[in-house]
Amino acid sequence: MKVVIVGASFAGITAALAVREQHQAAEIFLLEKQSGIGYLSGGLHLYFQQAIDQLSQATFVTEEQLLAKNIQLFLQHTVVAFDPVQQVVTYKNQGQTGVISYDKLILASGSNQWSQKIQGSQSPKVVKYKYQKDALAAMQQLQQSHSIAIIGGGQIGAEALNDLLALNKKAHLFESLPYLLAKYFDEEMMVPVQKSLSAAGVMFHFNETVESVTEREQQLIVSTSKDQILVDCGLFALNIRPSLEYVADTVKRRRDQTIWVDQYLQTSAANVFAIGDCIDMRHSQFTQQRYLPLVNNAVRSGLVAACNLVRPTVAFSGSLRTIGTKLLDYYVASTGMTAAEGCFYSGEIAVTSVEQVVSPFTGNETIKGKLICDQATGQVLGAQLVSKVNCLEKINTLALSIQTGQTIAELMQNDYFYQPSFANVLELGNQLGAQAFWRTVHED
Amino acid sequence: MKIDAFLDKKEARQLQLVRQTILAGGRLADVELMQRLQIAKASLEKDLQDLLHFLPTFHGAITLHYDGQWLTIDLAADFSLLNLYRAFLKNAIKFQIVDHLYQYKEFTIAQLTTKLALSESSLFRKIKELNGALQDFQIQIKNGQLQGEELQIRYFYFQLYWQLVPYEHHQAVTMTLQNQRTVAALEKALAFAFSETSRLQISLWLSISKRRLSVSNKRYQQLTAKMSFFQEDPLYLQVRQFVLRFLSRYPLEFDEGEAMLHFVFLITRSILSQAAFSDYVLLRKRRALTSLADTIILETIVLHYQPQKFTPSLEKQIVYYLAHIHSQVYFLAGQLEFYEQSAWIQSHETTTHQTALTFARSLLQKSCSYLQVNLNDENSLYESAVVYYAQVFALIEEELAGVVDIALDFKLAPLEAALVSQLLFSALKGVNRIQIERYQPQKVYNLIITDHQHSKNYQGRPYQYVLSEFACAYDLQQLQKLIQKLLSS
Numbered sequence: 061m062k063v064v065i066v067g068a069s070f071a072g073i074t075a076a077l078a079v080r081e082q083h084q085a086a087e088i089f090l091l092e093k094q095s096g097i098g099y100l101s102g103g104l105h106l107y108f109q110q111a112i113d114q115l116s117q118a119t120f121v122t123e124e125q126l127l128a129k130n131i132q133l134f135l136q137h138t139v140v141a142f143d144p145v146q147q148v149v150t151y152k153n154q155g156q157t158g159v160i161s162y163d164k165l166i167l168a169s170g171s172n173q174w175s176q177k178i179q180g181s182q183s184p185k186v187v188k189y190k191y192q193k194d195a196l197a198a199m200q201q202l203q204q205s206h207s208i209a210i211i212g213g214g215q216i217g218a219e220a221l222n223d224l225l226a227l228n229k230k231a232h233l234f235e236s237l238p239y240l241l242a243k244y245f246d247e248e249m250m251v252p253v254q255k256s257l258s259a260a261g262v263m264f265h266f267n268e269t270v271e272s273v274t275e276r277e278q279q280l281i282v283s284t285s286k287d288q289i290l291v292d293c294g295l296f297a298l299n300i301r302p303s304l305e306y307v308a309d310t311v312k313r314r315r316d317q318t319i320w321v322d323q324y325l326q327t328s329a330a331n332v333f334a335i336g337d338c339i340d341m342r343h344s345q346f347t348q349q350r351y352l353p354l355v356n357n358a359v360r361s362g363l364v365a366a367c368n369l370v371r372p373t374v375a376f377s378g379s380l381r382t383i384g385t386k387l388l389d390y391y392v393a394s395t396g397m398t399a400a401e402g403c404f405y406s407g408e409i410a411v412t413s414v415e416q417v418v419s420p421f422t423g424n425e426t427i428k429g430k431l432i433c434d435q436a437t438g439q440v441l442g443a444q445l446v447s448k449v450n451c452l453e454k455i456n457t458l459a460l461s462i463q464t465g466q467t468i469a470e471l472m473q474n475d476y477f478y479q480p481s482f483a484n485v486l487e488l489g490n491q492l493g494a495q496a497f498w499r500t501v502h503e504d
Numbered sequence: 505m506k507i508d509a510f511l512d513k514k515e516a517r518q519l520q521l522v523r524q525t526i527l528a529g530g531r532l533a534d535v536e537l538m539q540r541l542q543i544a545k546a547s548l549e550k551d552l553q554d555l556l557h558f559l560p561t562f563h564g565a566i567t568l569h570y571d572g573q574w575l576t577i578d579l580a581a582d583f584s585l586l587n588l589y590r591a592f593l594k595n596a597i598k599f600q601i602v603d604h605l606y607q608y609k610e611f612t613i614a615q616l617t618t619k620l621a622l623s624e625s626s627l628f629r630k631i632k633e634l635n636g637a638l639q640d641f642q643i644q645i646k647n648g649q650l651q652g653e654e655l656q657i658r659y660f661y662f663q664l665y666w667q668l669v670p671y672e673h674h675q676a677v678t679m680t681l682q683n684q685r686t687v688a689a690l691e692k693a694l695a696f697a698f699s700e701t702s703r704l705q706i707s708l709w710l711s712i713s714k715r716r717l718s719v720s721n722k723r724y725q726q727l728t729a730k731m732s733f734f735q736e737d738p739l740y741l742q743v744r745q746f747v748l749r750f751l752s753r754y755p756l757e758f759d760e761g762e763a764m765l766h767f768v769f770l771i772t773r774s775i776l777s778q779a780a781f782s783d784y785v786l787l788r789k790r791r792a793l794t795s796l797a798d799t800i801i802l803e804t805i806v807l808h809y810q811p812q813k814f815t816p817s818l819e820k821q822i823v824y825y826l827a828h829i830h831s832q833v834y835f836l837a838g839q840l841e842f843y844e845q846s847a848w849i850q851s852h853e854t855t856t857h858q859t860a861l862t863f864a865r866s867l868l869q870k871s872c873s874y875l876q877v878n879l880n881d882e883n884s885l886y887e888s889a890v891v892y893y894a895q896v897f898a899l900i901e902e903e904l905a906g907v908v909d910i911a912l913d914f915k916l917a918p919l920e921a922a923l924v925s926q927l928l929f930s931a932l933k934g935v936n937r938i939q940i941e942r943y944q945p946q947k948v949y950n951l952i953i954t955d956h957q958h959s960k961n962y963q964g965r966p967y968q969y970v971l972s973e974f975a976c977a978y979d980l981q982q983l984q985k986l987i988q989k990l991l992s993s
Contacts (some may be wrong), residue, residue: 177759236748236760236792267741269760284726285760286735301755313713316754340754348685350753380901401749403692406685 070334072168074362108223144329171337205292212298393455396442509637554703724761
């Protein structure tokens with residue numbers, strides 16, 4: 061079996077390694093348009109947080125590791141088209157056009173950042189750092205700048221704030237929605253985090269959409285519908301969209317232009333699969349699909365596609381949009397639906413909030429937790445955590461509760477360890493479940 | 505813009521022929537028709553021949569008879585002239601061009617000449633004619649695309665398809681499952697409950713918006729300038745957040761304009777119920793031009809009707825209608841006329857207050873100055889606004905005139921009382937604005953019709969009329985006079 065994978069980022073590489081594990085005799089070809097592989101898109105963040113000394117250390121896999129698995133890597137090969145009838149992929153390499161045939165094709169070309177709307181966003185003074193080459197340029201630009209405009213208050217933008225504060229930069233953050241990480245958290249959960257960031261000097265521009273950036277001598281004017289701010293450079297932290305120019309109409313596309321796939325990640329063309337940022341994500345508990353370009357989704361879809369190459373075997377469970385990060389002195393984590401998104405849910409939601417000390421013997425620090433569940437069935441739909449203590453791992457158990465369709469009565473009984481130095485008598489998950497459950501009893 | 509603008513001259517004339525006959529009550533002399541349509545008898549006969557050939561496709565729902573002098577048209581009870589328009593438009597080249605632009609967003613000359621089986625020069629001529637009509641909406645076809653402010657483009661398509669597509673089709677097809685979910689989400693987000701018609705309107709608007717979403721270089725300049733007064737508007741902020749959250753679930757780049765478009769749609773289309781709108785009025789900015797115009801025009805109307813007083817509920821109702829008129833005049837341009845507006849104006853002039861239209865025009869002038877829009881600009885919406893104002897006056901007059909509550913209080917034997925009551929019910933059935941019932945002691949009436957003089961202390965000291973005979977013609981005449989007197993007082 062000859063497997064060709066387009067794109068050697070998280071999804072493509074995971075798929076290649078998983079195919080190798082299941083098909084020892086398969087020929088695996090990985091085509092990548094960049095000159096290197098395995099770069100962690102958050103590499104610059106690691107560098108500024110001094111977790112690594114050089115950007116080149118920000119990798120999750122090396123060429124050697126792939127070669128050792130007998131995975132053929134073709135760097136600087138840009139796929140320009142594929143023919144699902146003839147089962148061939150056309151690529152360009154150093155100006156030359158070539159073709160490669162396949163038995164199975166996996167489209168994992170990832171996503172990129174570009175804006176059609178923000179005039180001037182292609183300016184070299186507006187940095188992006190998804191790829192290593194961009195990150196190197198961004199590193200220099202950011203270090204030389206005193207004031208920086210971050211365009212977008214999602215995860216990339218929020219984490220960039222951390223880095224810029226660590227570098228003693230003056231940061232302006234522009235976000236169309238009314239608060240930070242608004243896709244993942246409800247507003248009140250972000251209040252303490254934003255307060256802390258504001259106190260550290262961050263200037264927030266919420267409810268403002270950047271319309272243009274204009275170079276003026278050595279600086280940039282960032283214009284929104286409400287304001288104009290003069291900064292030294294900009295950091296582009298939004299608009300991640302699939303890179304699918306080569307796909308054209310060869311496979312069925314969704315209205316938002318992502319590739320349509322079935323539950324086994326098979327596209328409308330035989331023997332062609334799509335994974336990672338090329339597709340929308342669905343979760344069985346939520347009816348509508350959404351575009352969630354997260355590394356965890358890319359990797360999991362890569363694993364699932366590899367299982368289904370020969371026959372449909374494993375259905376993709378979709379995404380809950382689980383994230384966790386640290387912003388200044390706060391750890392924040394979220395999974396599933398927020399209350400603000402409740403209007404998009406077919407049923408009625410119920411919301412429960414609790415705050416408890418991390419453990420009775422480790423100081424007074426607390427964890428603030430929020431749980432969203434279906435009002436009628438009690439099914440857990442979403443959770444958010446904010447604390448000055450590292451609580452990130454807890455979000456994974458809450459995500460599992462959602463994924464397995466647990467109700468609040470079941471969450472209340474989840475079996476968590478107890479040890480007085482590390483845990484509460486009533487663990488946060490149990491506490492959230494219990495509070496939510498009692499609420500329904502009171503309402504009755 | 506009249507809907508006829510999509511039709512060729514011959515088809516437009518044939519439809520006018522039908523319309524004029526219907527407006528005349530279904531029967532019209534050919535001489536009159538020839539004069540109205542400015543055509544010769546030969547042309548009229550040819551048009552009638554074409555129509556006679558075409559109308560059987562409606563299986564008898566519309567029939568035409570011409571006896572060489574008089575034209576008679578009969579419509580089935582469930583048949584509207586719109587059905588005829590739909591059939592004509594379906595085949596009209598100019599409509600097909602606009603529809604193609606809706607479906608595909610752009611065209612090449614080669615594509616369209618092939619699709620419509622037209623020569624290039626014919627296509628250019630049709631586009632030129634269309635552009636002349638589309639001027640009313642301040643949009644035009646240029647370089648294979650519909651160009652102009654995005655609001656105007658979507659508004660134009662909304663007007664076109666909302667009226668052209670049968671209501672049942674909107675119910676069955678436009679309201680997709682996805683639109684249903686989005687409308688339900690919007691209801692939750694805004695805490696409003698929409699009527700079925702509002703839901704269908706939103707659904708169509710969503711469908712149009714989805715089609716337009718991927719168009720690049722959309723223009724929002726005028727809209728952005730006009731929205732400067734609404735940046736802190738509570739409803740706008742809610743709509744904006746909803747729209748941004750909704751769109752952020754897709755890998756599509758959107759801009760502020762998208763949220764503004766949806767907000768304008770909601771406030772210009774009477775989507776909000778009157779109760780929901782009244783809540784919004786309490787929160788909205790007083791200094792926004794539309795709020796200002798609503799207040800000023802309401803005050804002007806109140807002064808006009810003095811010394812009569814409006815009840816708070818009537819004032820709320822007036823503001824509700826005024827707000828829609830003013831938001832339309834402020835934000836939009838153009839009106840697609842399916843019905844003969846001039847016919848409505850003529851009938852209004854003859855049947856209601858003679859000065860109503862003059863007053864309506866003065867209100868429009870006043871509101872335009874507060875809304876900072878130029879009344880001299882070509883915009884058929886202004887004429888519609890005059891009609892809408894006049895409709896508000898009709899509403900006010902109806903409310904002010906009120907209803908005469910009449911009770912029948914007879915001491916006759918039950919059978920006789922029943923007989924007289926029945927006679928009176930039948931005789932007064934056709935009189936407008938009365939409520940008539942058997943006397944109930946706990947209720948207050950304006951008029952008591954009775955069979956004997958007595959000193960009974962009726963609540964509220966109503967007028968009493970004692971029947972002279974068993975509800976004879978004289979009594980009925982007197983009663984009608986009395987009712988008119990009560991209504992006018």
